[in-house]
Amino acid sequence: MSNLYVVQSGDTVFRIARRHGINLTSLYSLNPQLMEQGYISPGLVLQIPPPSAPLYLIQAGDTTFFEIACRLGILLEDLVAANPKADPESLQIGQTLVLPYNKRKSIVHTDSEYGYTELIVDLEMLRQRYPFLVTGSIGDSVLGKSIPVIRLGSGPKQVHYNGAFHANEWITTLLLMKFIEEYAEAYRLGNLLRGRDVRKLFEQTSLWIVPMVNPDGVELVHVGAMPDNPFYELLLEWNFGCSDFSGWKSNIRGVDLNDQFPAGWELERDRREVVGSGPRDYTSTAPLTEPEAKAMADFTKEHDFSLVIALHTQGQEIYWNYRDLEPIEAEQLAKRLAKVSRYRAVKLQGSDAGYKDWFIQEFRRPGFTVEAGFGVNPLPLTQFRSMYDEVIGIMLEGLVI
Incomplete structure (x- = not known):
């Protein structure tokens, strides 16, 4: 017997x-x-089949849904939604609950789409499992979404990685989140990670990760433009009347966040020749007009980063230079990153206004753009495992060079 469910704002088929x-x-x-539509609209009524998930029998000592959810590694709101007739605060021994999905050791699941909702849920569960993680926010997006930052380690050397500057490159967030989980688990257990002594790295290095620079854009890619979005009509106009936003790179105001930094910005603006908001390549009217880009610049200035890596897709290449302002060792460091990943270290020409460009210009320290994977964005999740096996080498090597 099926139940009825009314689609809510922010829902995707996977999330339901x-x-x-x-x-x-x-x-x-x-x-x-x-099957006949891409995005699902709020108000759509769906039939929900009986759960395929296992059941859980309330035992002595079980008091609340929150306690059970934490112990089993299940999101509280999912446990509540799967048991609409149960009182979360009044449980009886012998009562049966439906578990939303099997308890798995892994928190960050890599077999399905990954958006801002998944990011926030996983961060909360990672904090519960690994209390030594330090989390915060570097600022807010245009739509007021907090942009999370995670610190692993307490050493004097400071390193920074980021992902999802471009909305349709959301798989880079998943790469970083999986790395955070594996790195934290190796530290907790005192294990090696791909041959590296993580506890030693924790003592030597403070790694700051901003996994999703562009949360509004990523959600637009996954959910589409809905009427409750304050930019709804403009987004459809900027997307040339198309309701498919899977290829959208920009933030919610149609600005390319990786063309927003004051490093040859005027040159990039003239090179792009994009005069207004759209899916990609619009540099805006000046550098750092967008809160996400400004938050990244302010965050970077607040720290003494010895090295930064920005994850993008695609091309299996590592860009390491900017107008000969990079330090003399940058090329050799890029070759080290290339060796552990099997990517190509490339001296890039004809590109300005990116985060890596600005970091090199501002601080004269090594900055890298890593173009992970190969194909057409957005890259399919079938590539994730091979991409991760390549990129984890870069992320670990970046902590020791």
Whole structure:
């Protein structure tokens, strides 16, 4: 017997399936209308099949949903949604609950789309499991979403990695989040990670990670432009009337965040020849007009980073220079990163206004843009495992060079 569910703002098919403990095949088979559309709109009524997830029997000592969710590694709101008739604050021994999905050791799941909602959920669960993680925010997006930052380690050497400057490159967030989880787990257990002594790295280095610079854009890619979005009509206009935003690179105001930095900005503006907001390559009317780019610049100025790495897709290349302002050792360091990843170290010409460019110009220290994976953005999740095996070498090497 199926139940009815009314789609809410921010829902995706994957998020609904996970919340109700069902698989996507069952959801699609019961709702054939889903096959005919890309994004799902709030107010759409779906039939939810019986959960395919396991059951849990309340035992002595179980008091609240919160306690059970934390112990089993399940998101509290998913546990509540899967058990609408149960009182989360009054549980009885012998009572049966539906678990939204199997308890798995891993928090960051790499087999499905990854947006801002998944990021915030995973960060909360990582904080619960690894209390030594330090989390915060570098600022807010145009739509007021907090831009999270995570610090691993307490050493004097400071290093910074970031991802998802471009909305359709959201898989870079997943790469960073998986690295955070594996790095933290290796530290907790005192294990090596790909041959590296993580506890030693923790003592030597403070690694600051901003996994999703462009949260509004990433959500637009996953959810689409909905009428409750304050930029709804403009977004459709900027996207040339197309409702498919899967290829959108910009932030929610149609500005390319990696063309926003005061390093040859005028040159990049003239080279791009994009005169207004759109899916990609618009530099805006001046550098750092967008809160996400300004937050990144301010955050960087507040720290004494010896090295930065910006993850992008795609091309399997590492860019290491900017107008001969990079330090003399930059090329050799790039070759080290290339060796551990099998990527190509490339001296890039004809590119300005990027975060890496600005960092090199401002601080005269090594800065790298890593173009992970290969193909057409957005890259499919089928590439994730091979991409991660390549990029984790870069992320670990970046802590010791």
